[in-house]
Amino acid sequence: MVKIAIVNEKDEIIRYKDRGTLNDDDIYRVSALWLTNPKGEVLIARRSYNKKNDPGKWGTAVAGTVDEGEDYYENIVKETEEEIGLTGLDFEKGPYGRNAKGKQFFYQWYIAHTDKDIEDMKIDEEEVEEVRWITKEQLIKEIEKNPEEFISSMDEWRDMFM
Template identity: 35%
Template structure:
């Protein structure tokens, strides 16, 4: 998705009430827009984390959930998450909806997050988009705390909370 595209403007019930430019959505916490995130796990009990590019406007160099991004105007969230995984990591996935979506409010923006997951075999090959991602690593779920200490990975952040909830649900 480009730096300034039209997004659906939604209310607290995730009903479309208009459109908003991406750049405006990131400056006004009263304008809720949609975003998607996916956690990709493998059969070895690992989750794929990405390190955000230093070219990003926010979260530069931070380790985050596998892939995430904006849902374009009129775009289906499931199609958006497939697009984001392929754009950022060259990863072809079959997403499953986690059954959770929620509003995250910040000082400058409000996002309605749709959460997905996927389980893949082994370690599929990755093709990182350098404008989006600096690095990607498979991390054993029982080693996330150790990984957090060694890297800039926030154990209290949304990515970690989502991974922990998915781990419980999927019994990984």
């Protein structure tokens, strides 16, 4: 089983644990991608219904828990290729912080731009049910109208970028 980095209040690695043995006190690391296209749309992804956390809910284009031996950047590069099949993106560091709701984790956002259509992406169906491009305005409306359709922290993340 893959081990993930457990960190202290300063985001310093203190140990590694099997993903399945996390408890409420564990703080871990997550990398996430805000992906845009030339039309100014944002890619969002519906999480697989088989996922333990937020199954079937819409979230950011790519997100992943940082595994043992990885840093935030290495993780987002790996997850982007695994989840949506894109490589060679120019990742710019975005917001960094700590999630205060529910699960405890530090997050590092990355921002990238692509001209790829959804048909050009290779979606990993074990991780992602579907992806779609959406305007920022439409995303705001959908989150306000149907918040239960989105991961719990989507409203906070939306506010960072819009």
